[in-house]
Amino acid sequence: MRVLLIGVLLPVAACSGAEGVRDPGPGDAERVNGRLGIDRSPACAVTAKLIPSCGAWWGMAPEIFTGLPVGRAVQKAEERMGATADIVHVYHRGSELFPTDKEIALARDPLKPRMLLINWKPSFEQTWAEIADGALDRRIDRLAEHVRDTFPERFFLTIHHEPENDVVPSAGSGMQAADYAAMFRHVVLRLREKGVKNAVTVMTYMGAPNWAAKSWFQSLYPGDDVVDWVAMDPYADANVRDLAGLVNKTRKDYPGWPGFYRWMQWRFPGKPIMVAEWGVFERWSDRAFKRAFYESVRTQIKHFPQIRALVYFDSPKAPRGDTRFDTTAEGRRAFTDLARDPYFRSTKVPRP
DSSP states (O other): OEEEETTEEEEGGGGOTTTTTSOOOTTHHHHHHHHTTOOOOSSOOBOTTOOBSSSOEEEEETTTTSOOOHHHHHHHHHHHHTSOOSEEEEEEETTOOSSOHHHHHHHTOSSSOOEEEEEEEOOSSSOHHHHHTTTTHHHHHHHHHHHHHHOOSOEEEEESOOGGGGOOOSTTSSOSHHHHHHHHHHHHHHHHHTTOOOEEEEEEEOOOHHHHTSTTGGGGOOOGGGOSEEEEOOEEOTTOOSHHHHHTOOBTTBTTOOOHHHHHHHHOTTSOEEEEEEEEOOOTTOTTHHHHHHHHHHHHGGGOTTEEEEEEEOOTTBTTBOOOTTSSHHHHHHHHHHHTOGGGTSSOOOOO
16 A cells, blocks of 8 residues: 655655564664665674664754854764763855864874864855856865865865755746756866865755655655765754654654654655754753753654764754753753763774
């Protein structure tokens, strides 16, 4: 039997309400590792695409919208949570060159090496179609030269993350979903052509049911050959109580949508999943909520073995609220316990 989901046919098992929230069976993680191309080995290792063979990476977008320089922001956030971030999420736009000297220093810290997740929006002036047609090739080439000359280490690169709310579906807009896919492909292939072989590419979706219901949603994907990881950016709003509800958000007004993790399991069985941004908004009427949520992440993360990286968005002024993890002492302790959990510490960050 098959069911209709957002314009495509999916097997019922792929969208079952139980999938992804049940206790994992004895072979679940091993089956996921097999699909991800990870060899069975007693030792925890890192693949060429920066996939940890054991557990998941722990990451942070630290002190966002505070004005702190990235080095100080990372230092302060790590002091607050009592743990080191495996991944540091940084943001760049336009003609900015990356990684910067301060970002390189974080990656090459001799005691605490970190991986960079670089989030780049190439332009706010050119349309996706124009970029795909070569309008920014000189900018891309200049960036490629900078990366070649300064940073041979592997790093994560996501290009114009969360494109859903920037889509203009009208013909000729240059901002249709297919234009995004063409832009992403062009940027990645141009960087590779110019010698950037160390970028591990990430396609980052918003992770919201209302956007997934759009007729053009499936057309956003640029193709397996230019995407190494797939990612979502979900936040714990008023309808979310725990990790399971976060990564598999559903809405009554979109009854056919099974949740993003379930959809990604079906659509990208051979791709590692990153939660590239996630945050828990302050609930002033429920001051214990952050503590309870972080505890749910710790107990439920093994239920989602295809998730190989969690990157928290830490900000006092996120667009919809305060996502700082330490607004209460109980929340901070729960977050520290989560950050130190062996699941996030089993695979070591590769040294430069």
